[in-house]
Amino acid sequence: xxxxxxxxxxxxxxxxxxxxxxxxxxxxxxxxxxxxxxxxxxxxxxxxxxxxxxxxxxxxxxxxxxxxxxxxxxxxxxxxxxxxxxxxxxxxxxxxxxxxxxxxxxxxxxxxxxxxxxxxxxxxxxxxxxxxxxxxxxxxxxxxxxxxxxxxxxxxxxxxxxxxxxxxxxxxxxxxxxxxxxxxxxxxxxxxxxxxxxxxxxxxxxxxxxxxxxxxxxxxxxxxxxxxxxxxxxxxx
Numbered sequence: 001x002x003x004x005x006x007x008x009x010x011x012x013x014x015x016x017x018x019x020x021x022x023x024x025x026x027x028x029x030x031x032x033x034x035x036x037x038x039x040x041x042x043x044x045x046x047x048x049x050x051x052x053x054x055x056x057x058x059x060x061x062x063x064x065x066x067x068x069x070x071x072x073x074x075x076x077x078x079x080x081x082x083x084x085x086x087x088x089x090x091x092x093x094x095x096x097x098x099x100x101x102x103x104x105x106x107x108x109x110x111x112x113x114x115x116x117x118x119x120x121x122x123x124x125x126x127x128x129x130x131x132x133x134x135x136x137x138x139x140x141x142x143x144x145x146x147x148x149x150x151x152x153x154x155x156x157x158x159x160x161x162x163x164x165x166x167x168x169x170x171x172x173x174x175x176x177x178x179x180x181x182x183x184x185x186x187x188x189x190x191x192x193x194x195x196x197x198x199x200x201x202x203x204x205x206x207x208x209x210x211x212x213x214x215x216x217x218x219x220x221x222x223x224x225x226x227x228x229x230x231x232x233x234x235x236x237x
Contacts, residue, residue, distance in 0.1 A: 040220065041090075047182035048086045054185055055082045071130055078122035081115035082178070088112045089175045093168075113156055116174060120149040136203035144210040148177045169221055176217035180210035 058079045088108050091097055098105050123145040131137050155170030187205050 036223075044090065044179065047179045047186075048090065050185055051086045051179065051182040052083060054182070055079045055086070071126070074122055074126055074129065077118055078126060081118040081122075082181070084115045085112065085119060085175075085178055088115075089178070092171065093175075109159065112171075113152065116152050116178075117149070119178065120145050120152065123148070132199070132202060137206065140203060140206040140210065144177055144180065144206075144214075147214070148174060151177070172221065173214065173217050176213045177210055180213040183213055184209035 058075060088111060092105065092108055092112060123141060127138050127141040127145075151170045151173040155167050155174060158164075158167035158170060184205055187209055188201060191201055191205075
């Protein structure tokens with residue numbers, strides 16, 4: 001950790017004296033950053049597990065209130081890519097994979113892009129062909145599916161133009177929206193058990209789950225961008 005903070009001054013003839021108090025302060029910030037990331041990874045694994053269970057449970061499509069069994073092709077084109085999406089996503093965000101296995105990262109990246117396109121497009125076809133909650137359900141799913149596809153396409157373009165940091169941010173937004181489906185299940189199940197009408201709850205929970213995950217992602221990106229700027233500023237001052 002120390003070497004990361006003094007790295008900017010290596011190789012210089014007369015490096016500035018490091019303030020020990022400032023150095024300790026910056027090291028403390030790095031530790032907090034690592035703890036926050038650890039908590040996020042734990043929560044993400046929980047959401048991935050819930051998403052995988054729900055997706056695998058729909059192979060083959062079963063008779064539900066959503067009538068998935070009546071539309072098996074559309075359902076499978078959404079569910080099977082969702083399983084791969086949940087598995088590949090965390091691998092792509094691992095720094096060690098990006099650094100040590102760039103070719104694997106690129107191949108998985110294109111696979112991730114294709115399956116994400118399938119998820120976004122089928123989300124729109126499903127909600128308009130056999131919606132459960134009517135127009136109240138169609139509006140939030142349409143909004144978030146379009147955002148999902150927008151961030152995905154923009155992230156791909158940024159990767160092609162080597163704007164890697166911006167590309168990573170867009171793909172984090174895409175994955176966060178994907179995990180919104182897991183948060184939806186976490187929120188809807190206890191409310192349904194308590195006796196609330198799912199038809200009334202579904203539209204509200206869609207806004208809360210997908211909007212909440214995107215909001216958390218934006219807060220995460222803002223927080224770490226701010227932390228990195230402060231650490232760099234303190235080192236160079």
